[in-house]
Each structure stands twice: as structure tokens, then as C-alpha cells.
Amino acid sequence: MRSHTDIIDFRYHAARKAASRLAGSMEWQVPGFGPETRIMTTLGAIPAGLLRRGDEVITPSGLSCGIEWLDRVGLDADFLASHPNAHPRVIPAGSLGAGLPERDLVVSAGQQMMPGKTTRATPGLPLPPEAVCKVHGFQYTLFHCGRPVQVLAEGVWCPVDELSSLRGRRSA
Numbered sequence: 001m002r003s004h005t006d007i008i009d010f011r012y013h014a015a016r017k018a019a020s021r022l023a024g025s026m027e028w029q030v031p032g033f034g035p036e037t038r039i040m041t042t043l044g045a046i047p048a049g050l051l052r053r054g055d056e057v058i059t060p061s062g063l064s065c066g067i068e069w070l071d072r073v074g075l076d077a078d079f080l081a082s083h084p085n086a087h088p089r090v091i092p093a094g095s096l097g098a099g100l101p102e103r104d105l106v107v108s109a110g111q112q113m114m115p116g117k118t119t120r121a122t123p124g125l126p127l128p129p130e131a132v133c134k135v136h137g138f139q140y141t142l143f144h145c146g147r148p149v150q151v152l153a154e155g156v157w158c159p160v161d162e163l164s165s166l167r168g169r170r171s172a
Contacts, residue, residue, distance in 0.1 A: 027109075028085035031160075032073060032140030033153060034106025040152035048141035048153075057151045057160075070143040077136040085109050088133045088140075091156075101154035106133070108140050114150065114157040 033039065035049030042056040042064050049072070056064035075086055091105040091113075107113070148161045 028083055029110040030073065030086075030108055030140070030142065031111040032108040032142045033111065033158075034088050035139055035141065037106050037153050038103070049139070051141060051143060053143075057145065057149070059149050059151070060157060065145040065147075065149050067143045068146040070141065072139050072141050074139045075137065080135065080138065084132075086138075087135060088138055090133045093154075096156065099155070101156050103154050105154040105156055107153070107158070112159050113153075114159070 033048035035047060037048045038045035039048050039051060040058045041051075042058065046055065051067060051070060053067050053070050055067050057067060059065050075083075080086055086109070088106050089109055089111075091101055091107070093101055093103050093105075095101075105113075144160055148159060150157045151160050152158075
């Protein structure tokens with residue numbers, strides 16, 4: 001005979017599996033930078049994993065803007081296994097032309113970029129399958145400056161919007 005605890009445990013795991021299947025079919029849209037991706041600040045290029053609230057990032061106008069909110073989102077192996085879109089993307093150094101990015105650029109699939117001299121953000125560049133970096137755990141750095149700005153990540157301009165703008169994004 002099953003105990004009450006066994007039934008609850010079974011229901012919990014069944015619900016978790018169902019939620020994971022549903023979530024796994026959703027497209028990962030959260031922007032973010034890999035921990036070693038350097039962001040240009042008034043102090044120079046700082047790895048995203050070391051950025052702090054209050055750090056001043058450089059914008060295209062040459063002026064700086066302070067980071068008002070920052071978070072680090074850690075994804076474990078279980079989450080990444082059920083959300084393949086959440087794996088980081090690696091854009092190899094020099095692959096965008098004109099020596100950009102300056103070093104390998106590691107970003108979330110949801111991070112927009114403005115390669116070259118374009119002023120229009122692209123949700124994602126057409127990347128070969130090897131651009132997806134399969135990992136067993138990863139941490140993205142997300143931040144905003146209180147208003148939409150562009151930051152320089154490994155020499156590539158990337159928009160950093162207020163996270164409230166994510167509410168309007170939908171899966172394709």
C-alpha cells in the first residue's frame with residue numbers, strides 16, 4: 001500500500017515533468033551575457049560576471065550610464081537539458097568582420113546585437129549549429145540602466161533594455 005507521502009511525491013514529480021515538457025517547448029528569450037564577456041565601462045572592459053550595480057557603462061554617444069539593476073541567472077544541468085534554447089551562443093572572435101567581436105562573444109539566445117555599423121538590433125544572428133555551446137550549467141549576467149541603452153560587449157553594440165520590455169516578447 002502506498003503511503004500518503006509516496007502519492008504526494010509521485011504527483012509532485014509528474015507535475016514537474018509536465019511543466020518541464022511545456023516549458024521546454026517555449027523559446028528562451030531572456031537576454032544576457034556570459035560571465036567572461038567584457039562590457040566596456042568607464043574603468044575599461046570588465047567581465048560581465050564582475051559587473052556591479054552602480055558601474056558606469058559606455059554608450060554609443062560616448063557618455064556613461066550607471067547600472068541600476070543587475071542579476072545573475074544560474075541555469076543548472078536539468079534546466080538546460082529541458083530548455084536547449086537556453087544554452088549560450090558563442091560568436092567567435094573576428095567572425096562578424098572588421099575584427100569583431102574582439103574576443104569570443106558569449107551571449108544568451110535572447111540577447112540582441114548590433115553587428116558592424118548597423119543601428120538596428122537583431123534578435124539573433126544566423127549562427128552555425130556549433131555556435132551553441134552545450135554546457136551542464138551556466139550563469140548569465142542581466143542588467144539595465146533605468147532606460148534603454150546600448151553597451152559595448154567585446155566591441156559589438158548590444159541593446160540593454162529595461163526588463164519590463166520582456167513582457168511584450170512572445171515566442172515565434
